Amino acid sequence: MAPATEAARPDDLYAVLGLAPRASAEQVERAYRFWLELYGEGTLGTYSLLEPEEAETQRSRVREAYEVLGNAERRREYDESRGFEPPELVAEPGGPAAGRPGGPVSPAAVTGASLRQYRESRGVSLGQIASVTKIGQRYLEYIEEDRFSMLPAAVYLRGFLQQYALFLGLDPRAVAQEYMGRIPKA
Amino acid sequence: MAEALPGTTVARREIWSVGGGKGGIGKSLIAASVGWQLARMGRRVVLVDADLGGANLHTCLGLPPSGRSLADFIQRRVPNLEEVMVEAGAPNLRLISGASDLLSAANIKHLQKLRVIQQIRGLEVDVVLIDLGAGTSFNSLDFFLLSDVSILAVVPEPTSIENGYRFIKSALYRRLRTLARTDWVRALVDIALDPKNEEGIRTPLDLLTRVERQDRDAADELRRGMTRFQPRFVVNEVRDEADVNIGFQLVAACARHLGLRATYAGFVHHEDAVWQAMRRRRLFMTDAPTSRAAEEIRKVTRALVKGESLGSGY
Numbered sequence: 001m002a003p004a005t006e007a008a009r010p011d012d013l014y015a016v017l018g019l020a021p022r023a024s025a026e027q028v029e030r031a032y033r034f035w036l037e038l039y040g041e042g043t044l045g046t047y048s049l050l051e052p053e054e055a056e057t058q059r060s061r062v063r064e065a066y067e068v069l070g071n072a073e074r075r076r077e078y079d080e081s082r083g084f085e086p087p088e089l090v091a092e093p094g095g096p097a098a099g100r101p102g103g104p105v106s107p108a109a110v111t112g113a114s115l116r117q118y119r120e121s122r123g124v125s126l127g128q129i130a131s132v133t134k135i136g137q138r139y140l141e142y143i144e145e146d147r148f149s150m151l152p153a154a155v156y157l158r159g160f161l162q163q164y165a166l167f168l169g170l171d172p173r174a175v176a177q178e179y180m181g182r183i184p185k186a
Numbered sequence: 187m188a189e190a191l192p193g194t195t196v197a198r199r200e201i202w203s204v205g206g207g208k209g210g211i212g213k214s215l216i217a218a219s220v221g222w223q224l225a226r227m228g229r230r231v232v233l234v235d236a237d238l239g240g241a242n243l244h245t246c247l248g249l250p251p252s253g254r255s256l257a258d259f260i261q262r263r264v265p266n267l268e269e270v271m272v273e274a275g276a277p278n279l280r281l282i283s284g285a286s287d288l289l290s291a292a293n294i295k296h297l298q299k300l301r302v303i304q305q306i307r308g309l310e311v312d313v314v315l316i317d318l319g320a321g322t323s324f325n326s327l328d329f330f331l332l333s334d335v336s337i338l339a340v341v342p343e344p345t346s347i348e349n350g351y352r353f354i355k356s357a358l359y360r361r362l363r364t365l366a367r368t369d370w371v372r373a374l375v376d377i378a379l380d381p382k383n384e385e386g387i388r389t390p391l392d393l394l395t396r397v398e399r400q401d402r403d404a405a406d407e408l409r410r411g412m413t414r415f416q417p418r419f420v421v422n423e424v425r426d427e428a429d430v431n432i433g434f435q436l437v438a439a440c441a442r443h444l445g446l447r448a449t450y451a452g453f454v455h456h457e458d459a460v461w462q463a464m465r466r467r468r469l470f471m472t473d474a475p476t477s478r479a480a481e482e483i484r485k486v487t488r489a490l491v492k493g494e495s496l497g498s499g500y
Contacts (some may be wrong), residue, residue, distance in 0.1 A: 018438065018498060027500070034500035038435050045435025048348040049443055127428060 013078065016065035021084035025072070032066040033124065036167065040132035063166070070169055110178035112146035119144075119168055132140050133163040140164065148183045188417055201306065202315040202490070205330045206339040207353030208346045209240070209320035212422040215340045215460070215470075217317035218246035219480075220337070222471045223487040225279035227310040232271060234282045237319035238294065241284030247274050248468045252283035258299050259305070267305040274399045276472075280311075297326055303332065320349075322356040330357050331415070335490055337451065338417040342429040342437070350436070354417055354444065358390050365411040371397055371404050391445040409445075418495075420486055423456040434499025449495035452486035454479050 017031040033066050038046055039058040046055060066157065071166045119126075126144075130137040139160055142150040151157050162172035163178050204217040223230045235243035235256065244252055254270040255428060264270055267282060274281040294302070306314050316333070317325040330353075331337050335434070340350040359375055366372040374396060378387040387393050390412065398405035418438070421433045433450040440448040455478050463473035471480050 018442075018500070030500040033500075034438070034498075036435070037431075038438055043435065044342065044347050044432055046343060046439050046443075048344070049351055049439055125427070131428065 012082075013065040013068055014084075017069065021082070022087055024033075024087055025070075025136050028066070028069045032062065032070060032169060033128070035062040036066075037132045038126060043131070047048065053152055060173065066169065110175055111182065112144040112179075115164070115168075115175075115179075116144040118170070122168060124168065129164060129167050132167060133160075135140065135160050135163060141160075143179070146182075151183075154180065191378075199307070199309070199311060200313050200334040201332060201335065202313055203236075203318055203330050203333040204337045204339055205318040205353055205357075206315070206346070207320065207322060207349030208340075211339055211341045211346050212454075213237075213320075214243050214246045214317050215464070216337065216339050216420055216422060216454070216483075216486075217242060217315055218469055219471045219483045220487050220490065221274075221315045222247075222276055222279060222469060223484055224313055224315070224491070225276050227487070227491070228278065230310075231313045231315060232280045232282060232309055233274060234306065234314060234316045235284030236316050236325070237283045239319055243317050244281060244283050244462070245467055246469060247281060248472075249275060251280065252281070255283040256302070257284070260294055260302065267302075267309060268411040273357050275469075284317075294325060299328065303329075321354055324360070327353075327357045327360050331361055336415070337420055337490065338448075339420050339422055340432070341423045342421060342425070342432050347432070347436070347492050353445070354440065354448075355390070357417075358412065358415060358444065358446065359449055361411050361415055362393065362408050365407055367404065367407065371408075373403070373418045389443055389445070391443070402496075412445055413447065415446060416448065417480065418451045418490060419448060420451050421453040424453045425456050429453070431499060433496065435492065437495070438499065450497075450499075451489045451495070452482060452496060453492075454482045455487065 014023065015114060017023075017028065017035055019031050023031070036059060036122040039055045039062060041047075041052075041055070043055075048060070057083070063115070068078050076133060078084075093115050119129075126140045129135070131139055139152065143157075143160065143164065152160070158176045158180065161176040165175035202220075204213045204220075206213050214235075214237070221231050221233045224362045233243060233247075235241045237243070238256065241255070244250070248384050249272070252270075252272050254264070254272065256267075256270060258264045258270050270292055271280045272283065273279075295306060306316075320328055336357075338350055338354065340346045353436055359379055363375040364373055374385070374387070374393060376388070377383045377385050381388065385396065387396055394405050394408055394412075396409060419436050420434050421429065424430050424432075430453050433453055435480055437448045437450050440446040457477055457479045459474035459477040460470045460479050463470035466473060471483060474480055
């Protein structure tokens, strides 16, 4: 599939993610992670090309595009408004196209293990998340290992969890809330 | 014995070049090994060491300093480039060395450069592969721009990526300046060369928008020139997946922020076998032919011949 040219279609959400309108849900996810990483703070491929503010603007656009295209319902509405054909269906049991009727999903029970399983099923390494979010990799490991005593203060942890979830296309608020709800009160 | 590659016959003489803006990133090694592989695939190849200030392509090939070099042609001590061409240790492969004791050769004049280009175009070979020096001198940029296959080597380090972008932008603006048919467009290109210019032109795409506002035909002409410029990235000395992904990032960033259709020809792993061969003053393609780096050079060369890219990275 030839990636869309963003310069030619600046208001097209597919072009923001470098996709054609019939891209599968899995392609949308992969593209989202790619562009988010590309515009990450200090990313080697762009840090000397873009001013930090410009990179931040691009990150926002990528997130906005994903909020629509990563949500089956909102994507259908968007496609209809633009006259686009429905996306290619990916017959992958349990794949991104299968279990996402209403938007970014959260693992059923948000535990460190379930987060790790979800991340690994998407082929994402902790290093990639650390590189884009600038969260120390050891904190990400503590999160996935449920090592609550090693985690930072709640105010920081909430942000870490939300960024982790955003990277994976999960609902950031739900993930943070459910995960933090499991931490024993001191 | 030469490897046959069906359907990829080089139909005419092609000029290839390897640039990168920064020194010490393996440009010469890539030029030597890709040239060696092309020769093995049956192409008649001549390598040209245009890094006149720091020529060492001969060493990468395991050859002693040549008695004859490009400087002899530039200084008119020989009438043509064939006179300074030497066998390079493999069938179909020859070298025009840049090694010279002539310090001023590093800064050849415009007319001298035109003579070299004219002679290069007349060589009876299939591929002329030029190893460019570091930096963004007009000589390097012009050789890069005239090439049919312009290879941009980088390593996964900030300094290399920065210089790589600087090299691409310098080459692109030089191409656009050449294409500009009016003084005001040329003046705008000159303004764009200053990244902090007051016109707000930060990228070649900004420049196009600015020109388009006044003269759509002139903008179309520039756009066509940009389309013809297609650098092909090779990421050298990668160590992990994140390093490999840098090639995809560069292609995506070039398309979106510079308006360039670059491609990602491939990557070469950092490997002990390469520097061990270098210390023995032998090319790793012959010294360690089963190494990962040698296999990756074979893949890179095939991708370059076919004009293929590794894809989008997603």
